[in-house]
Amino acid sequence: MNNWQEEDLKYIWHPCSQMKDYEAFPPIIIDHAKGIDLYDIEGKCYKDVVSSWWCNLLGHCNPRISNAIKKQLDTLEHVIFANFSHKTAITLCKKLMTKIPKGLCKFNFADNGSASVEMALKMSFQYHIQSGNPQKTRFMALKEAYHGETLAALAVGDCDLYTKLYKPLLLDVIRVDKPDCYRCPYCKHYKTCNAECFERTKKAFEQYGHETAAIIVEPLLQGSAGMKIYSPEYLKKLRKLCDEYNVHLIADEIATGFGRTGKMFAFDWAEVSPDIMCVSKGLTGGYMPMSITITTQEIYDAFYSDYLEGKAFMHSHTYAGNPLGCSAAIEVLNILDDEKIIEGVNRKAPVFNSMIREKFSKLPHIGDIRDIGLINAIELVKDTHTKEPFDSKLRLGYQIYKKALDKGVLLRPLGDVIYFNPPLIIEEKDMDFVSDIAVECTKEVLSNN
Numbered sequence: 001m002n003n004w005q006e007e008d009l010k011y012i013w014h015p016c017s018q019m020k021d022y023e024a025f026p027p028i029i030i031d032h033a034k035g036i037d038l039y040d041i042e043g044k045c046y047k048d049v050v051s052s053w054w055c056n057l058l059g060h061c062n063p064r065i066s067n068a069i070k071k072q073l074d075t076l077e078h079v080i081f082a083n084f085s086h087k088t089a090i091t092l093c094k095k096l097m098t099k100i101p102k103g104l105c106k107f108n109f110a111d112n113g114s115a116s117v118e119m120a121l122k123m124s125f126q127y128h129i130q131s132g133n134p135q136k137t138r139f140m141a142l143k144e145a146y147h148g149e150t151l152a153a154l155a156v157g158d159c160d161l162y163t164k165l166y167k168p169l170l171l172d173v174i175r176v177d178k179p180d181c182y183r184c185p186y187c188k189h190y191k192t193c194n195a196e197c198f199e200r201t202k203k204a205f206e207q208y209g210h211e212t213a214a215i216i217v218e219p220l221l222q223g224s225a226g227m228k229i230y231s232p233e234y235l236k237k238l239r240k241l242c243d244e245y246n247v248h249l250i251a252d253e254i255a256t257g258f259g260r261t262g263k264m265f266a267f268d269w270a271e272v273s274p275d276i277m278c279v280s281k282g283l284t285g286g287y288m289p290m291s292i293t294i295t296t297q298e299i300y301d302a303f304y305s306d307y308l309e310g311k312a313f314m315h316s317h318t319y320a321g322n323p324l325g326c327s328a329a330i331e332v333l334n335i336l337d338d339e340k341i342i343e344g345v346n347r348k349a350p351v352f353n354s355m356i357r358e359k360f361s362k363l364p365h366i367g368d369i370r371d372i373g374l375i376n377a378i379e380l381v382k383d384t385h386t387k388e389p390f391d392s393k394l395r396l397g398y399q400i401y402k403k404a405l406d407k408g409v410l411l412r413p414l415g416d417v418i419y420f421n422p423p424l425i426i427e428e429k430d431m432d433f434v435s436d437i438a439v440e441c442t443k444e445v446l447s448n449n
């Protein structure tokens with residue numbers, strides 16, 4: 001352990017970590033970064049193929065984003081956002097209007113993804129109270145969902161690892177069966193199916209639709225569940241059903257937004273619009289903590305009246321509309337356009353995917369390989385016929401993670417699902433390198449267990 005590591009452990013409680021693991025495996029102290037490369041204080045390079053928790057969109061220390069922030073920094077760093085505004089936020093909203101699903105047009109800012117989910121839920125709840133449907137007080141969410149870790153966001157989420165202990169504190173959410181495409185009970189494939197599994201969601205609406213304010217979904221990609229991908233048909237059907245039951249459709253596009261799935265937003269694949277959309281992560285290219293909850297004129301109007309009627313949305317975050325975040329976000333959108341980034345994603349995606357398929361298919365225990373955009377996931381299973389998973393106590397993913405770091409690649413498997421979610425600017429030689437290392441490490445770990 002070096003000095004910095006010792007001091008880190010003296011002071012810092014890291015997120016989502018058993019700190020005791022750090023005794024044997026201390027934190028890697030990063031000194032600087034460029035593109036997809038992270039460099040530690042000893043000069044060792046790590047390829048960041050998880051986009052630093054899925055937020056880095058266009059590479060680290062991207063000169064254009066850095067310059068945009070520097071320029072903003074000497075003009076206006078922050079200002080109260082109630083009753084005050086600034087050109088950078090206004091410009092950002094105008095630009096976003098040309099990119100987001102039709103019908104969304106009102107932007108409410110916060111500073112992280114969970115906060116934007118909280119905001120979406122409160123907004124929907126209050127909307128129904130103020131539009132003559134006070135019985136609509138509940139929320140629906142999908143099995144294995146992840147929507148963040150503040151209390152309401154945890155409640156709509158369904159990853160035991162994060163949620164179980166806190167159950168007594170959480171809202172009673174209606175849990176809806178979700179597409180489970182690798183283990184599809186209808187034996188279909190998500191790229192060609194007709195979302196046959198939607199029947200189960202329909203049943204939930206029949207039973208609970210009348211008392212439900214909103215359903216929240218991670219569109220097409222359940223990230224934390226293990227990069228589970230499902231069909232746009234599901235979203236199409238869900239949109240119809242939500243309209244039928246006057247239930248808001250909340251799109252948590254925090255992980256999927258800004259080109260990750262090969263379109264600007266995952267909802268674009270379904271060619272329908274949500275009523276409320278949460279964006280964060282890629283929004284600022286991974287530079288500044290910022291999120292936006294975007295909604296429709298109709299929802300906005302239900303809050304619009306004389307002050308004394310008490311219909312305002314009384315929700316605020318100190319850093320709402322932070323100009324530095326807005327300046328980064330504007331530049332991200334400029335780069336997506338100027339450098340035709342999403343076209344690039346769609347050009348590179350099949351190349352990356354076939355590399356991965358070719359390399360991993362030579363290994364045993366490969367249950368499923370799935371992809372959307374540049375995101376590729378490989379699910380390891382004990383038995384590829386029965387799809388029985390490995391004993392989680394083996395911590396295969398964690399073993400692979402450590403080995404890959406040793407060899408200079410930052411993977412961060414979700415259980416036994418190894419995945420790549422690289423910055424969109426990744427080049428072919430890096431795709432080749434990181435997939436080689438991932439296969440090598442997986443092979444070693446599998447043969448030792």
Ligand SMILES: *Cc1c(COP(=O)(O)O)cnc(C)c1O
Binds near residue numbers: 149218
């Ligand atoms: C990361 C994430 C969140 C939570 O965002 P934070 O900024 O970490 O609070 C919510 N939903 C999804 C789908 C995410 O990927």
